[in-house]
Every structure is written in structure tokens, then in C-alpha cells.
Amino acid sequence: MFSIAEKFADDLKVYYKMMERFEKHNFKSSYIKKIKDGIKDKRGAEVFKQVDKLSSIIDSISNRRNLFYIFFNILALWDFQNIIALERWKQKSGHLLRKWFDALGKIEALASLSVIRFENPDWVIPAICEGDETVLAAKSIGHPLLTGKRIYNDLAIDSKIKVLLITGSNMSGKSTLLRTAGINLVLAYAGAPVCARCFQASLMEINTCMRVADNLGENMSSFYAEILRIKKIVTEADTGRRVFFLLDEIFKGTNSLDRHTGAKVLINKLCLTNSIGLVSTHDLELCELERENGNIANYHFQEYYKDEMIYFDYKLRPGPSTTRNARYLMQLAGIDVESSGECE
Structure with a gap:
């Protein structure tokens, strides 16, 4: 004792x-x-x-x-x-x-x-929209936990454009953008200032599917854990509630055909509900959804190269991504991806 x-x-x-x-x-x-x-x-x-x-x-x-x-x-x-x-x-x-x-x-x-x-005297007090429309609109929004290297972007999601499909190469800023939107929305609902020049949002249930991990104790793979998380989001959206969702690299634990098909069905289904959100993906084929569904808009991040080094400006741009950097990053890490060998 x-x-x-x-x-x-x-x-x-x-x-x-x-x-x-x-x-x-x-x-x-x-x-x-x-x-x-x-x-x-x-x-x-x-x-x-x-x-x-x-x-x-x-x-x-x-x-x-x-x-x-x-x-x-x-x-x-x-x-x-x-x-x-x-x-x-x-x-x-x-x-x-x-x-x-x-x-x-x-x-x-x-x-x-x-x-x-x-x-942070330059942060703005958020405006909470009380109308029937589900909306999240922000000017110069940044990640609250980043200081010296904070980059600001604009976001606009409403009943017309319900889903922002974010593409871009590795390390370009896709996941950080999703976190930026989510954390600032949590701050807004808590009555605190948000890291933005202008911010307005409806009252919504925040749901995320990010950093999903497997669980050996429960014999659960990361893919199945992701399925359960997405099922919860869809179930809540089907009730008619306002849902704000953040989906980061959805269905990354399965093959490319199933990933593309499943993501396409999921995004189209969420567009039929009273939900809005952001979806990040490496699957560039999903960018075709913008032409098929007027509620979806493509945005992307890009990188540039200088003196054999890769750089990112973390600025959000309209349209699908046109660059890929996985092979270049492997080369920077010392992995020779140009040579090929045959098994004897």
C-alpha cells in the first residue's frame, strides 16, 4: 500500500x-x-x-x-x-x-x-450553417498542427459537388488534406477558431476511414477492418443524417479490379445520400466518375523535380493527377528499378 x-x-x-x-x-x-x-x-x-x-x-x-x-x-x-x-x-x-x-x-x-x-489571432471563427443544405466551404484552410511549413488551400463541397476525389503521387499531401478538413471541422463544432481565412459548415456526423490496421487478436485483416468501417459510414448515411466522410486510399488491401469496382459503387452510393466528403486514391481510373456523375469533382496534387530531387508544393489543383513518382522514390531509396533479371 x-x-x-x-x-x-x-x-x-x-x-x-x-x-x-x-x-x-x-x-x-x-x-x-x-x-x-x-x-x-x-x-x-x-x-x-x-x-x-x-x-x-x-x-x-x-x-x-x-x-x-x-x-x-x-x-x-x-x-x-x-x-x-x-x-x-x-x-x-x-x-x-x-x-x-x-x-x-x-x-x-x-x-x-x-x-x-x-x-492564433489570424484564425477565423467558423460559421455554422443552419439551412437544409449540407455544406463545407473554406478559404485558405490549413492544418492546425503544422506551423512553419503550413500550406493553405480552398475547399468547396455542397449538395451539387458532394465528393472531392483527390489524386496525386506518393507524399504529395492527399492524406494531410483530409486531416486538415477533419480537424478543422472538429474545432468548429467545439466552438473554437479554425485554421482558415473563411470557414462555414453544416452540422454533420464526422466519419473517417483512415489508418485502418489489422487485429491479430480478433483475427481481422486490415481489409476487413476497412470494410466494417465503411459499412458503418454507409449505414449512417442511409438513415438520412448529414454525414461528412473522409476516405483515405479506400480498398487498398485488395486487387486493382475489386478496388476500382468497389470504390466506384461506394462513391456513387454516397452521392445518393445527404452526405459530403473527400476521397483520396491512387486509382486514376476513378477520375472517370466526374464525367459519369455530376456530384463528383476531381482535384489533385503534383510534384516537381530539381537537381535529381523531388519537391512538393502541396497546392490543390482542379482535375485528375497526371504524374506518378513511385519509381523515382524507389530509385532515391537506392532500389534499382531499371535493371531486370531472369530466373534460371
Whole structure:
């Protein structure tokens, strides 16, 4: 028991200071006041004092490492005194710990959201559209977590153009664009500024199929995990809800024919629902969907070469991709793709 308690000695000192600051500050926000009132117990005891009491008990336990403690313990039975004090604290306040930490978590989240405006005064407050149309429109939108190398692009998705089909070579910025749209939409729904010059969006359910991995414990391949994720998106879209979807390299775990056929059927099906989103792909044959379906628009990223090096500008351009760089990247990695050999 003493060993477990001592592990949290340093953390408790931090929590004590945070809780003291939280309880002593006079907040104007009714929501924060509600959180503050929610951590009080029936006795009205201040939480930071109860945390300080536990910290003092653990400090007393830590004195066991003192060379002279053994003599004091023999005379005063201090180990028993400490364990009794610890058990009394647990009975009195231990059941409230989870509630205290949940409250601190909410305050930390609010503090993180509130500081965005001060650290990024050029970010815009998003406009939430309350009409019947499902829309996401942004001017000069960038990834919030990128700083020095942030690139800005424009996005426009609505009931006319429901799907942006993003093509481009490897490392060109397709997945980053999808994350850019998703993270900024989450920030908008949280009431925070977004990394854009202009941003408006409807209230939508955000669904993604990105970075799907296999699960050996459940005997599930990455392809089947992807199928289950997409099934969830389609099921939710079929209910008539507004869905914003981000599909990154869909059906990459199967052969090219099945991938092309499955992606084509899926995208056309999503266009029939009240859903909008972005789909990234290396399958250039899917770009033919723009001619077959007026709700789909092709966009792409491209690279350029200089001094035998590959560079990207990460700028989104209309139309399908016309470049490929897989072979060049393999050559840069030292893999000779020009030579060929025959098995004897």
C-alpha cells in the first residue's frame, strides 16, 4: 500500500496546485461554475484541501526511507498510524477522486480551446450553417498542427459537388488534406477558431476511414477492418443524417479490379445520400466518375523535380493527377528499378 501511494507523490502536488487555482478563482462562465459546483461533496469541503491532506499522508509515508525512521516506528508504531490515516482518507474522500479528475479534464480541455484564439489571432471563427443544405466551404484552410511549413488551400463541397476525389503521387499531401478538413471541422463544432481565412459548415456526423490496421487478436485483416468501417459510414448515411466522410486510399488491401469496382459503387452510393466528403486514391481510373456523375469533382496534387530531387508544393489543383513518382522514390531509396533479371 505504501509503495503504491508513493508513486503518486509528485503528481498529487501538481493536482493540488491545479485544483487550488480552479477552486479559488471566480469564474463568470455558467458552464465552468456548474463544473466547479459538481465537485463539491455534501460537507462542502474544498477539494484542494482534501488533496493536500492525501499529499501530507504520502509525505509521511515517504519518511520511511529515513535512516532513523525505524527507531521512531518502533516507539510510535508510525507505519500503523500512516495506514490508518490513509484508509480513513480513502473512506472519506477516495470515492470522489474520479469526479475530481473528470472535472480537471474538462477544465484542461476548455483551457486548451480558449488559448487557440490568443495564440492564433489570424484564425477565423467558423460559421455554422443552419439551412437544409449540407455544406463545407473554406478559404485558405490549413492544418492546425503544422506551423512553419503550413500550406493553405480552398475547399468547396455542397449538395451539387458532394465528393472531392483527390489524386496525386506518393507524399504529395492527399492524406494531410483530409486531416486538415477533419480537424478543422472538429474545432468548429467545439466552438473554437479554425485554421482558415473563411470557414462555414453544416452540422454533420464526422466519419473517417483512415489508418485502418489489422487485429491479430480478433483475427481481422486490415481489409476487413476497412470494410466494417465503411459499412458503418454507409449505414449512417442511409438513415438520412448529414454525414461528412473522409476516405483515405479506400480498398487498398485488395486487387486493382475489386478496388476500382468497389470504390466506384461506394462513391456513387454516397452521392445518393445527404452526405459530403473527400476521397483520396491512387486509382486514376476513378477520375472517370466526374464525367459519369455530376456530384463528383476531381482535384489533385503534383510534384516537381530539381537537381535529381523531388519537391512538393502541396497546392490543390482542379482535375485528375497526371504524374506518378513511385519509381523515382524507389530509385532515391537506392532500389534499382531499371535493371531486370531472369530466373534460371
